[in-house]
Amino acid sequence: MAKTVSFTxxxxxVSVETDGTRMLAYVLRSDLGLTGTKIGCxxxxxxxxTVLLDGEAVRSxxxxxxxxxxxxxxxxxxxxxxxxxxxxxxxxxxxxxxQCGFCTPGMILGAxxxxxxxxxxxxxxxxxxxxxxxxxxxxxxxxxxxxQEAAGKGGAL
Amino acid sequence: MKRLDFLKxxxxxxxxxxxxxxxxxxxxxxxxxxxxxxPKDVNAYLKISPDGRVGxxxxxxxxxxxxxxxxSMLAAEELDVPLERVDILMGDTDLCPWDGGTWGSLSVxxxxxxxxxxxxxxxxxxxxxxxxxxxxxxARLQVKDGVVSVVGDASRHVSYGELxxxxxxxxxxxxxxVKSVTQFTLVGKDAPRMDGRLKVTGAAKYSADIVPPGTLHxxxxxxxxxxxxxxxxxxxxxxxxxxxxxxxxxxxxAVLHARPDVAREALSRVKAQYxxxxxxxDDRTIFEHLLKAAPPAKELVAKGSIPxxxxxxxxxxxxxxxxxxxxxxxxxxxxxxxxxxxxxxTVWASTQAPFPLRGQLAQALGLSPKEVxxxxxFLGGGFGGKGIAPQALEAARLxxxxxxPxxxxxxxxxxxxxxxxxxxxxxxxxSGLDKGGRIAFWEHHVYCAGEAEAxxxxxxPHQRILSSGGWMGxxxxxxxPFGIGPWRAPAAxxxxxxxxxxxxxxxxxxxxxxxxxxxxHLKNPRMIAVLHAVEKAFGWTPKPAPSGRGxxxxxxxxxxxxxxxxxxxxxDKKSGEVKVKRVVLAQDMGVVVNPDGARQQMEGCITxxxxxxxxxxxxxxxGKVLDQNFDTYxxxxxxxxxxxxxxFIENPSLPAQGxxxxxxxxxxxxxxxxxxxxxxVQMLQLPMTPERVRKALHP
Ligand code: FES
Ligand code: FES
Numbered sequence: 001m002a003k004t005v006s007f008t009x010x011x012x013x014v015s016v017e018t019d020g021t022r023m024l025a026y027v028l029r030s031d032l033g034l035t036g037t038k039i040g041c042x043x044x045x046x047x048x049x050t051v052l053l054d055g056e057a058v059r060s061x062x063x064x065x066x067x068x069x070x071x072x073x074x075x076x077x078x079x080x081x082x083x084x085x086x087x088x089x090x091x092x093x094x095x096x097x098x099q100c101g102f103c104t105p106g107m108i109l110g111a112x113x114x115x116x117x118x119x120x121x122x123x124x125x126x127x128x129x130x131x132x133x134x135x136x137x138x139x140x141x142x143x144x145x146x147x148q149e150a151a152g153k154g155g156a157l
Numbered sequence: 158m159k160r161l162d163f164l165k166x167x168x169x170x171x172x173x174x175x176x177x178x179x180x181x182x183x184x185x186x187x188x189x190x191x192x193x194x195x196p197k198d199v200n201a202y203l204k205i206s207p208d209g210r211v212g213x214x215x216x217x218x219x220x221x222x223x224x225x226x227x228x229s230m231l232a233a234e235e236l237d238v239p240l241e242r243v244d245i246l247m248g249d250t251d252l253c254p255w256d257g258g259t260w261g262s263l264s265v266x267x268x269x270x271x272x273x274x275x276x277x278x279x280x281x282x283x284x285x286x287x288x289x290x291x292x293x294x295x296a297r298l299q300v301k302d303g304v305v306s307v308v309g310d311a312s313r314h315v316s317y318g319e320l321x322x323x324x325x326x327x328x329x330x331x332x333x334x335v336k337s338v339t340q341f342t343l344v345g346k347d348a349p350r351m352d353g354r355l356k357v358t359g360a361a362k363y364s365a366d367i368v369p370p371g372t373l374h375x376x377x378x379x380x381x382x383x384x385x386x387x388x389x390x391x392x393x394x395x396x397x398x399x400x401x402x403x404x405x406x407x408x409x410x411a412v413l414h415a416r417p418d419v420a421r422e423a424l425s426r427v428k429a430q431y432x433x434x435x436x437x438x439d440d441r442t443i444f445e446h447l448l449k450a451a452p453p454a455k456e457l458v459a460k461g462s463i464p465x466x467x468x469x470x471x472x473x474x475x476x477x478x479x480x481x482x483x484x485x486x487x488x489x490x491x492x493x494x495x496x497x498x499x500x501x502x503t504v505w506a507s508t509q510a511p512f513p514l515r516g517q518l519a520q521a522l523g524l525s526p527k528e529v530x531x532x533x534x535f536l537g538g539g540f541g542g543k544g545i546a547p548q549a550l551e552a553a554r555l556x557x558x559x560x561x562p563x564x565x566x567x568x569x570x571x572x573x574x575x576x577x578x579x580x581x582x583x584x585x586x587x588s589g590l591d592k593g594g595r596i597a598f599w600e601h602h603v604y605c606a607g608e609a610e611a612x613x614x615x616x617x618p619h620q621r622i623l624s625s626g627g628w629m630g631x632x633x634x635x636x637x638p639f640g641i642g643p644w645r646a647p648a649a650x651x652x653x654x655x656x657x658x659x660x661x662x663x664x665x666x667x668x669x670x671x672x673x674x675x676x677x678h679l680k681n682p683r684m685i686a687v688l689h690a691v692e693k694a695f696g697w698t699p700k701p702a703p704s705g706r707g708x709x710x711x712x713x714x715x716x717x718x719x720x721x722x723x724x725x726x727x728x729d730k731k732s733g734e735v736k737v738k739r740v741v742l743a744q745d746m747g748v749v750v751n752p753d754g755a756r757q758q759m760e761g762c763i764t765x766x767x768x769x770x771x772x773x774x775x776x777x778x779x780g781k782v783l784d785q786n787f788d789t790y791x792x793x794x795x796x797x798x799x800x801x802x803x804x805f806i807e808n809p810s811l812p813a814q815g816x817x818x819x820x821x822x823x824x825x826x827x828x829x830x831x832x833x834x835x836x837x838v839q840m841l842q843l844p845m846t847p848e849r850v851r852k853a854l855h856p
Contacts, residue, residue: 019419026418030374035366036359038537040488041569045787048488076359089357096349096757100221101356102488102537108357127795134787136488136538137221138764140798142757 007068009034010078020066025049027065028075036076036105040134047133050106051075057113076105079112088112091150092143099137107133111147120151194255195271199282200325201254202275203232209303209318211236211243215272216256216512217264218248219352220487220536220543221761222817223754224264226350230750231269234343235276235335238303238317245351248511248533258510260544260643265750266716266815270335277335282328286320338748338809347753352535362534364492367505369562372494373402374417375555376424378410379571382780383639384434394426403427404558411555417566434780436638443581443638444479450636451604451625458612458622466598466619470589472666477585478655480606480825480843481774482578483644484784486792489537490572495552496562502553503530508546509539521550522557540765541643542576570785577642578775580628582606584655594667596678601656603627605636607648610822613656614714615678638780645762646818649715650769650825654843657711657826661702661833670699671830672710681714683745683808687721688712690743690804695723702834709831715819717811718746722763722823724799726831730854733847735771735832737797742820743804747811755816759803762817766824767793771844 006015009032016031028034028051037060040048044062051060052074079086085093088111098104107130114121114129121129126147135143196202204212213232219225229243246252248259256268280300287305288295291313299308306314338345355361380387392403395412401423402413412427414420438446467473493506502524508514511531519526536543548565556563567575582605591597598619603611607627613620626632628647644650664674672692679685688710691697697708707728712721722742728735740763749755772791776783784790829840838853 022416022418026416029366030368030416030418033368034359035362038363038489039365039566040490040537041786043569043786043788045569046488080358085354085357092357093349093353096353096753098221098353098356099223099757099761100488100536100538101352101361102221102363104356105359127798130795132794134488134792134794136486136540136765136792138761138793139757140764140793140795141760141801144795144798 003066005065005069007070008072010074016065018065020064022065023061024051024063024065024068024073025060028060034075034077038102038105040102047110047130048103048106050109050133052109052113055113055116057110074109076109079108086112087153088115088147088150091146091153095142095146095149097139097142097146099139103133103135107135107143111150114147115151121148123148194257196254199275199279202272203279205317205321205323207318207323209238209242209316211238211303211317213243213245213272214253215245215247215268216250216253217259217268218509218511218533218536220259220509220539222264222758223350223751224259225352226348227265227750227754228269228272229351230343230348231265231273232276234341235273236280236303237300240343240348242303248531250511250515250529250531255512258513258544259539260509260541263815265813269750269813273335274333278330278333279326281330281333282326283317283320285328285330287315290315290320344750345748345752348751350754363489363537364494364505364507364534365489365564365566367494367534368564369494369496372562372564373413373415373559374420374564374566375411375413375552376420377551377565378424378427378429379574380431382431382434382436384436384780385431388430388432390430391428394428395423398423398426402559404555406554406558409551409554413555413559413563417564421568436780438638439778440481440774440776444583447581447605447636448583450633452632454602454623454625456621456623457608458620461598461619463598463600463619463621467589469591469597471592473587473589474659474662474666475585475587476659476662476839476841477583478658478841479583480581480651480654480769482581482641482777483769483773484573484576484578484775484790485540485542485644486572486576486790487536487538487540487542490567490569491543491546491548491575492564492566493546493549493552494562494564495549495556497556501528501530503532504549504553505532505534506546506549507536507543508533508549509536509541509543510546514546514549518550518553522553540645541647544643545577547575569787573775573785573790574782575640577640579644579647579650580605580637580641582651584651586655586659588659588663590663590667594669596663601652603648603652603655605632606651609646609648610652610656610713610715611648614681614684614712615660615675616680617678638777639782645765646715646822649713649818649822653711653713653822654825654829657713657823658829658839661709661826661830662839665702665833668701670701672697673699675710675712683719683806684712684714684721687719687743687745687806690806691721691723691741694743694802694804695741697723702830703837704834707831707835709827709829709834711823711826711830713819713822715822716814718744718814718816718819720744720819720823722820722827724827724831726828726835728832728835728850730836733850733854735828735845735847735850737767737799737828737831739800740827741802741804742823743806744816744820745806745808746814746816746819747808748813749805750813752805755805756803758816759820760801762820763801763824764793764798766821767797767828769843770825770828771797772846774844
């Protein structure tokens with residue numbers, strides 16, 4: 001059933017008129033044109049579609065649109081501030097913590113959620129937080145290093 | 158030319174430039190003969206715009222391996238322009254020169270010299286033009302940052318941009334030399350990747366992100382099993398979904414909608430009846446089947462005489478090594494978008510081979526190749542699996558029938574069903590040790606993997622190497638229950654796993670330390686140097702296996718890139734769980750174009766290799782692929798990632814080799830050997846799952 005769902009997306013109010021049971025990832029990508037959120041498995045098993053919902057990392061491919069009504073969604077497109085990269089993005093850049101880049105938006109947002117809760121995680125805590133984010137290219141060691149560096153540089157912002 | 162503008166956004170790149178200059182090797186290389194198929198005209202590769210930016214056009218694709226940056230560096234180096242002034246456009250069949258496909262770790266090794274040659278020729282022509290313009294002989298000119306000036310009178314200068322004024326370069330020079338290693342100012346130093354900013358901001362476009370106006374997303378009906386025949390189909394319920402269009406045409410049944418998830422949901426309403434697949438194979442019975450059904454053996458090496466070697470042997474050893482089907486599982490599934498305009502087809506596709514795909518599409522659709530344009534956005538991984546792109550033809554056919562642009566993005570389940578897996582394979586090795594603990598003979602017969610690295614790197618007097626069938630095809634029909642194909646370093650993973658495992662078994666038999674045993678059988682000084690480098694970095698203390706420590710070694714020669722690695726594992730004897738704690742890997746890959754990029758490939762190989770070593774195998778039964786997503790098909794995760802150290806052996810005497818594959822080939826044996834050292838059991842099948850480790854301990 002089509003209905004209007006309103007929420008905050010990257011700091012702006014948006015309303016979408018569609019079936020509220022559709023999953024957020026497809027609404028973001030297809031209805032709203034924000035393609036930075038990737039779909040790698042469609043079933044909550046890879047983390048490529050990770051976005052922040054009120055600051056928590058969620059799998060947008062398995063999050064019904066209606067469940068975000070009135071809440072705040074942050075996607076990779078909303079992470080830069082006035083053209084400046086977020087410290088986590090900056091750290092991924094300086095460590096070349098990506099290869100194909102398909103897992104990268106989800107990794108970065110997963111890391112942001114972690115740093116909010118645990119501003120100074122050790123390597124094991126980063127690994128645990130990102131365990132469900134898959135990277136087929138094997139960029140893990142660099143991602144671990146990048147997230148820890150970002151933690152030292154105000155990545156929790 | 159939107160994409161090129163887009164790429165300009167990557168402009169501001171800082172270089173950190175401290176790296177030892179390569180010694181010796183003073184002779185400038187001759188321009189390499191352009192490989193067959195690559196155009197000779199420099200304009201095919203390079204365009205210089207009035208503002209001095211260099212557009213670099215290559216038919217390769219960027220799928221994560223960093224060739225976008227490495228190739229740009231080669232062009233910038235030969236032209237003497239800063240890297241940040243190069244814009245590279247890749248994989249567009251209308252704009253880029255022909256290329257055979259991106260695989261086999263060939264971008265730098267095979268195509269690199271072609272691009273360097275073109276850039277060197279362009280530079281020489283530009284200097285010649287400057288000489289005419291400035292009225293001095295070319296020998297008195299120098300080039301810096303794209304500006305040609307008179308040596309000793311820098312006020313007399315002209316830039317590339319001013320010389321060319323955006324036109325084509327209408328000259329041709331022969332026998333231009335490319336730079337020698339000692340002349341490099343850019344190559345050999347760490348350079349940040351050019352795709353970085355796009356990828357950390359989510360701006361990088363992949364095929365699924367391309368949505369021309371009016372695009373419909375198509376989901377196709379697939380059989381439940383390979384070989385299952387469609388008996389009947391009922392699309393009535395799907396057609397009831399608002400906005401849905403159903404297309405049935407020949408072998409295609411597709412549900413289309415403007416929203417991909419709505420199309421997917423509507424497809425689930427299609428009812429179809431199938432005749433079951435005739436296949437009765439499963440992942441346990443497959444090996445016996447392969448052994449029986451494999452094509453006849455081809456003899457790759459026959460050296461000395463096996464009977465003589467046997468007669469000289471005190472001990473002999475025989476073992477069979479198995480490995481399962483493995484999926485490519487790139488994080489981005491196969492995707493394509495097709496748009497028809499006035500009879501001309503444009504396809505955006507996640508493909509490793511845009512030019513071959515153009516030909517295939519033209520042929521299948523009754524067009525001339527000129528009527529087809531393939532554009533390759535970024536790929537979310539390939540690993541050999543995107544060498545074929547059947548989704549592109551599906552999208553093209555559906556777009557023609559629908560009268561709208563059509564996107565086909567395979568679901569993860571389709572990806573696991575339609576992927577061309579790394580073939581399951583067997584390797585039988587027979588060998589013997591003489592009185593002095595030397596290998597007297599070696600017989601290696603590989604079934605169904607392929608030939609790469611079946612040959613041994615060791616000095617053995619009596620050898621026979623055989624290969625029956627492989628990933629390249631030519632197999633009897635029905636050999637495999639589904640499609641197979643090349644998987645990162647095809648065949649080599651299988652052969653090296655068997656060879657290097659067997660070397661450890663022999664070392665144990667000889668009562669020798671596995672490193673010392675290898676060195677005793679090696680003549681190649683490069684291989685010896687790589688092993689010593691890793692020995693030192695790892696802190697290897699010699700002891701025969703099993704020492705209980707859980708340390709292992711393996712080495713390989715992958716197309717002239719030499720690799721040696723050591724690892725330390727911890728094995729939980731009760732659960733059979735293997736934790737890889739540390740991997741040190743050394744590589745001699747000739748001249749290294751972008752060291753940081755090459756390191757990244759080595760780390761990627763090590764990490765990805767953990768998967769086929771420990772957890773990845775495709776389970777199947779009666780034509781059905783039982784693994785359909787990442788819950789049961791386990792690729793490496795953060796908790797499994799070891800401490801990794803990578804080492805380059807400086808080797809300026811060898812041109813740059815490929816770095817995307819070599820390091821992965823040692824991973825199976827490396828971990829098998831470390832487990833052997835820990836537990837004293839040989840692991841004869843990959844992946845070495847906890848269940849298989851328990852079984853090996855308590856047969
Ligand atoms: S696409 Fe959502 S978790 Fe994989
Ligand atoms: S960079 Fe390719 S999947 Fe992570």
